Amino acid sequence: MKFKAPNCCPVCGHEMMISSLSCSYCQTRIEGSFTPCKFCKLPVEQREFIEVFLKCRGNIKDVEKELGISYPTVRNRLDGVIQSLGYKVQKHEDGEKRVLKQDILSALEKGEISVQEAARLLKKQQSNKLEMR
Template sequence: MDYKIPHQCPICKHEMRVTKLACTHCPTMVEGEFRTCKFCKLPDDQLLFVETFLKCRGNIKEVEKELGISYPTVRSRLDCVIESLGDHKRE
């Protein structure tokens, strides 16, 4: 079973880093200190929203239809994703 990488230490709440990678086909392993991407840190609900938003090419009306939510909810979720990615500027 594949688990999502924890990005926050359950003890001290600081950032976690990936330190070992393994090939799914052969016994190759790589050790080091690797950062994950910003999108990998998003919670599952925000990641689903981003995937839907991209699939709909940013068309908010299409996102509304796809997810069955209202325009203000789409905007609110988009703002939350932007904030989670580290852009705290809102107009």
């Protein structure tokens, strides 16, 4: 039976290091201090989200259906993964994530969101612009 390696210590909560590797065929063992990849360090929920996202080839509409969540939730989870991997998510001056008009229209054109969802997002974007003035 194979188990998934924990990414943080169950005692203190700090990052775990890989200290031993072995070949499943010839049983060769290597010991040392190895750093896990960025994806291995992500929480289980984010790794599962990435798996679904890749399975759906990045099609947000398909991710929505597969996970039973809304377009904004998919975007928020994707932004969370991006941030966890050490990259910046573009934000407005007021701290809210930027959803550009062209992104909304592109998602609508690709069939990733409904006309109603696009209208709601565009209205929200417009009201945010008015609040900033």
